Amino acid sequence: MADVTDATTARRAPTPDDAARLADSDQSGPMLAADGRPLKQSLQRALRREKLRALMLIAPLLLFVLVTFIAPIADMLFRSVENQIVGNTLPRTVEALADWNDDAEELPPEPVFRALFFDLFLAAEAKAHTRLGSRLNYETTGISSLFRSSGRRMDDVAEPFQDVLEQADPQFGDGAFWYRLMTGEGDADTSLLNDQRERLAALTREGMGGDIGFAPSAEIAALLPRAAREYSAFALFTARIDNDVVAEEDPWESVYVALALDLQDGGAERVQSYAGPGADALQAAAANADQLPVVDFREAFIEVDDGWGDRTNWETMKTYSPPFTSGYFLNSVDLQLTADGVEAREENQRIYVMLFQRTMFMSLVITFSCILLGYPVAWLLANLPMRTANLLMILVLLPFWTSLLVRTSAWKVLLQQQGVINDTLVWLGIVSDGGRLALINNQLGTIIAMTHILLPFMILPLYSVMKTIPPTYLRAAKSLGATNWTAFWRVYFPNSVPGIGAGSILVFILSIGYYITPELVGGTTGVFISNRIAYHISSSLNWGLAAALGTILLAAVLALYWVYDRMVGIDNVKLGG
Amino acid sequence: MTQQAPHDDFVVFDRVQKSYDGEILVVKDLNLSIARGEFLTMLGPSGSGKTTCLMMLAGFETATHGDIRLGGNAINNIPPHKRGIGMVFQNYALFPHMTVAENLSFPLEVRNMGKAEREGKITRALDMVQMGAFGGRRPAQLSGGQQQRIALARALVFEPELVLMDEPLGALDKQLRETLQFEITRLAHNLGITVVYVTHDQTEALTMSDRVAVFDDGRIQQLASPDTLYERPENSFVAQFIGENNTLSGTVVELADGKATVRLDSGDVIATTAVNVSAAGDRTLVSVRPERVEYNVERMKPDAFRLQAEVLEFIYMGDIYRTRVRVAGNDDFIIKTRNAPDQRRLKPGETIEIGWLPEDCRALDA
Numbered sequence: 001m002a003d004v005t006d007a008t009t010a011r012r013a014p015t016p017d018d019a020a021r022l023a024d025s026d027q028s029g030p031m032l033a034a035d036g037r038p039l040k041q042s043l044q045r046a047l048r049r050e051k052l053r054a055l056m057l058i059a060p061l062l063l064f065v066l067v068t069f070i071a072p073i074a075d076m077l078f079r080s081v082e083n084q085i086v087g088n089t090l091p092r093t094v095e096a097l098a099d100w101n102d103d104a105e106e107l108p109p110e111p112v113f114r115a116l117f118f119d120l121f122l123a124a125e126a127k128a129h130t131r132l133g134s135r136l137n138y139e140t141t142g143i144s145s146l147f148r149s150s151g152r153r154m155d156d157v158a159e160p161f162q163d164v165l166e167q168a169d170p171q172f173g174d175g176a177f178w179y180r181l182m183t184g185e186g187d188a189d190t191s192l193l194n195d196q197r198e199r200l201a202a203l204t205r206e207g208m209g210g211d212i213g214f215a216p217s218a219e220i221a222a223l224l225p226r227a228a229r230e231y232s233a234f235a236l237f238t239a240r241i242d243n244d245v246v247a248e249e250d251p252w253e254s255v256y257v258a259l260a261l262d263l264q265d266g267g268a269e270r271v272q273s274y275a276g277p278g279a280d281a282l283q284a285a286a287a288n289a290d291q292l293p294v295v296d297f298r299e300a301f302i303e304v305d306d307g308w309g310d311r312t313n314w315e316t317m318k319t320y321s322p323p324f325t326s327g328y329f330l331n332s333v334d335l336q337l338t339a340d341g342v343e344a345r346e347e348n349q350r351i352y353v354m355l356f357q358r359t360m361f362m363s364l365v366i367t368f369s370c371i372l373l374g375y376p377v378a379w380l381l382a383n384l385p386m387r388t389a390n391l392l393m394i395l396v397l398l399p400f401w402t403s404l405l406v407r408t409s410a411w412k413v414l415l416q417q418q419g420v421i422n423d424t425l426v427w428l429g430i431v432s433d434g435g436r437l438a439l440i441n442n443q444l445g446t447i448i449a450m451t452h453i454l455l456p457f458m459i460l461p462l463y464s465v466m467k468t469i470p471p472t473y474l475r476a477a478k479s480l481g482a483t484n485w486t487a488f489w490r491v492y493f494p495n496s497v498p499g500i501g502a503g504s505i506l507v508f509i510l511s512i513g514y515y516i517t518p519e520l521v522g523g524t525t526g527v528f529i530s531n532r533i534a535y536h537i538s539s540s541l542n543w544g545l546a547a548a549l550g551t552i553l554l555a556a557v558l559a560l561y562w563v564y565d566r567m568v569g570i571d572n573v574k575l576g577g
Numbered sequence: 578m579t580q581q582a583p584h585d586d587f588v589v590f591d592r593v594q595k596s597y598d599g600e601i602l603v604v605k606d607l608n609l610s611i612a613r614g615e616f617l618t619m620l621g622p623s624g625s626g627k628t629t630c631l632m633m634l635a636g637f638e639t640a641t642h643g644d645i646r647l648g649g650n651a652i653n654n655i656p657p658h659k660r661g662i663g664m665v666f667q668n669y670a671l672f673p674h675m676t677v678a679e680n681l682s683f684p685l686e687v688r689n690m691g692k693a694e695r696e697g698k699i700t701r702a703l704d705m706v707q708m709g710a711f712g713g714r715r716p717a718q719l720s721g722g723q724q725q726r727i728a729l730a731r732a733l734v735f736e737p738e739l740v741l742m743d744e745p746l747g748a749l750d751k752q753l754r755e756t757l758q759f760e761i762t763r764l765a766h767n768l769g770i771t772v773v774y775v776t777h778d779q780t781e782a783l784t785m786s787d788r789v790a791v792f793d794d795g796r797i798q799q800l801a802s803p804d805t806l807y808e809r810p811e812n813s814f815v816a817q818f819i820g821e822n823n824t825l826s827g828t829v830v831e832l833a834d835g836k837a838t839v840r841l842d843s844g845d846v847i848a849t850t851a852v853n854v855s856a857a858g859d860r861t862l863v864s865v866r867p868e869r870v871e872y873n874v875e876r877m878k879p880d881a882f883r884l885q886a887e888v889l890e891f892i893y894m895g896d897i898y899r900t901r902v903r904v905a906g907n908d909d910f911i912i913k914t915r916n917a918p919d920q921r922r923l924k925p926g927e928t929i930e931i932g933w934l935p936e937d938c939r940a941l942d943a
């Protein structure tokens with residue numbers, strides 16, 4: 001500001017016709033500030049600086065909201081479609097399955113089973129196969145036990161190869177020999193190693209970077225691609241997960257299988273010209289290549305568990321192999337993603353649509369009963385003399401100061417079959433002892449207890465709106481000839497609608513996601529969708545489905561909010577003043 | 578004026594008392610008759626019970642004791658909406674969720690009037706307050722003055738005989754207030770309605786009313802036409818409250834023929850008109866209007882009473898001079914003189930002689 005004045009006065013003293021000049025200038029062109037810039041531009045600059053300062057002031061809060069609020073929601077949205085576990089755990093199998101035509105009435109071809117052997121072996125070492133089993137079990141029951149039992153028995157599949165190789169040259173039983181063989185001479189094949197780094201990082205979710213004291217030589221990788229690959233995976237796992245020295249450890253059985261397959265697959269000829277470390281042992285093994293067992297992996301797997309011969313399991317694996325899936329959302333609305341596309345679930349498995357409907361319906365009933373009970377109370381609060389109103393306000397707020405569990409339990413005491421209300425009714429002779437009313441562990445119980453718990457959220461916004469309605473409105477209406485009822489209905493009520501709106505939104509949104517009270521007093525017919533979400537989070541551990549259900553709930557709330565905004569206008573909602 | 582008004586006692590307060598808490602009487606023994614077509618103003622300081630009286634008349638408060646009659650019938654037990662009394666409030670009390678036209682339509686709808694008839698009346702009422710073009714607006718889109726015009730139209734649209742207004746112009750600025758004062762009186766006069774108007778602004782009361790009831794402490798201190806109130810206040814409260822006033826305290830030494838001789842506390846003895854003193858020996862406040870005091874000896878009437886005064890302050894105010902002098906021990910004695918060519922301008926410290934006629938000098942209660 002100071003330099004602006006200086007600039008003007010420096011040039012010449014202001015004269016009375018300055019104002020006239022200024023007034024003229026907006027006809028001749030854009031208004032100029034004292035420093036010669038267009039006025040608009042310098043105004044914007046000044047405002048921008050101010051805005052930036054304001055933003056910095058709220059930055060900590062913004063960050064807090066972002067971290068504690070936006071981030072979890074984003075995570076939830078992500079989880080509801082995320083399905084990378086299949087691709088991360090069985091990458092080669094997924095790749096091989098892509099070529100399998102699941103319309104044909106056949107099992108996947110041999111390469112798929114081979115890929116599955118290596119994938120499952122590594123997953124079993126990393127103990128990741130059970131996680132994948134649980135995931136796929138959400139879609140087809142039985143897969144969980146299939147993976148658990150098979151993971152353990154991959155060694156059996158490998159055993160015949162190991163015996164033959166060690167007979168051909170006992171050096172194959174020595175970890176240090178394997179290390180020398182694989183390290184070889186000359187350039188290292190870093191891209192092979194890096195591929196394995198990525199794969200293990202995705203599988204184990206551990207860091208796989210850095211020097212592990214091993215890299216396969218490019219020569220060996222060309223000669224024995226499978227063995228080099230599997231040994232690299234073994235080396236990474238040993239160095240990074242087990243924290244051991246690679247050279248001192250005996251390789252996994254899968255490495256023997258890989259070597260055997262390499263030898264059978266033209267490797268026997270290729271190693272004849274090899275002269276690097278361990279060439280003698282390799283050539284001995286190549287000489288005995290015809291003694292290596294020819295294993296049909298498909299049969300071997302079916303022998304391990306005949307679940308592998310069941311096409312449904314394979315279809316499920318193929319359907320859920322992409323990294324993102326709509327499966328959780330489809331499950332949330334009682335549909336199912338199968339190899340043939342989207343299908344309805346079986347009748348007896350459909351629960352979510354019904355639960356969503358029930359949640360909406362009961363939340364509406366609760367909101368409505370809150371309006372019914374809260375309106376008169378709020379009116380009293382706004383119109384009673386100060387002292388009485390304050391006392392009443394304490395009573396309204398009292399529930400806030402009592403534990404939610406205590407309040408809910410109190411309703412149990414009151415409402416149960418042998419509870420206070422039933423006892424009183426029986427004593428009064430209104431109901432017979434045999435015909436005691438079922439007031440709890442059903443929808444009625446949930447509605448009663450939740451109305452009570454959420455009532456303050458209706459009363460407070462209503463009260464704060466009613467407080468701003470001048471009493472002269474009613475007087476004016478009556479002086480104009482309106483009866484008490486007309487004055488209320490045509491003048492007072494319309495002015496209190498913003499309070500009803502605010503209270504209803506609050507109560508409805510709170511109740512739609514309510515969990516504890518329905519859990520305690522809802523029985524089986526009075527539980528909400530949130531109870532199901534909680535079940536999936538803490539018991540079935542199907543977080544993806546829980547996230548999808550939560551996302552649908554969130555979308556429903558936002559949709560309602562939007563509808564409300566279109567109908568009533570969110571500007572009309574007042575929480576205070 | 579009072580005497581000319583035809584007194585058929587349209588509104589009557591008959592020994593009305595009101596207490597909110599059972600301990601303090603907010604209205605003490607109110608007796609008041611208002612004629613049909615009269616414009617009566619209740620004037621008084623805040624808390625003197627004006628609104629309470631109005632609310633009892635409208636039916637929003639019940640009288641603790643006494644009768645209120647409207648057109649000869651006791652209305653104590655008639656609910657407000659059946660009284661047919663129009664009301665204008667200080668905060669306008671326009672219904673914010675209705676347009677101007679809907680606001681005006683409201684009293685007609687509750688009277689089950691047909692649509693065509695309603696529309697005719699609304700148009701006429703809006704034209705009456707020069708707001709014909711604003712029927713579709715919401716109250717929030719109008720200025721304060723416009724809102725009050727609408728409130729006025731709404732109170733009049735159902736053609737009540739009696740309209741109550743509780744400080745209707747209190748929230749407006751001075752210029753707007755003056756315009757609306759004029760319009761309200763014009764409307765009231767043209768429509769022949771009876772108006773009970775409440776204000777704490779004496780200028781408003783004096784310019785608008787046929788009669789003014791000056792309230793203080795729950796009582797009517799004086800009920801009279803504006804000129805009577807100003808010229809002949811009956812007690813020192815009214816004298817002080819209405820217009821500017823000089824008071825000198827003293828004791829009555831002689832009382833005869835409506836004339837009282839008063840010995841001021843300074844020792845000076847002056848002749849006054851006895852108004853509110855009963856016997857010699859009474860303490861009294863002598864009241865003189867500033868414009869009735871003269872210091873130009875040539876202009877003084879021969880029978881004027883004279884006193885020595887010392888000039889403390891002299892203010893040139895354009896049309897008048899305002900002089901503050903010390904006289905008979907009172908430092909706040911004000912003299913207002915018209916700016917005229919022969920009028921002398923005084924200097925502080927100067928000693929002058931001031932004087933006034935005994936008729937302009939009233940001995941009131943102390």
Ligand SMILES: Nc1ncnc2c1ncn2[C@@H]1O[C@H](COP(=O)(O)OP(=O)(O)O)[C@@H](O)[C@H]1O
Pocket residue numbers: 597598603621622623624625626627628629630
């Ligand atoms: N509703 C009420 N309850 C209790 N006391 C009231 C109420 N309304 C007014 N009063 C009291 O009555 C007295 C007169 O009030 P009011 O009639 O509003 O005076 P005015 O309108 O002349 O300012 C005041 O002392 C006020 O405090």
Ligand SMILES: [Mg+2]
Pocket residue numbers: 624627628
């Ligand atoms: Mg008042």
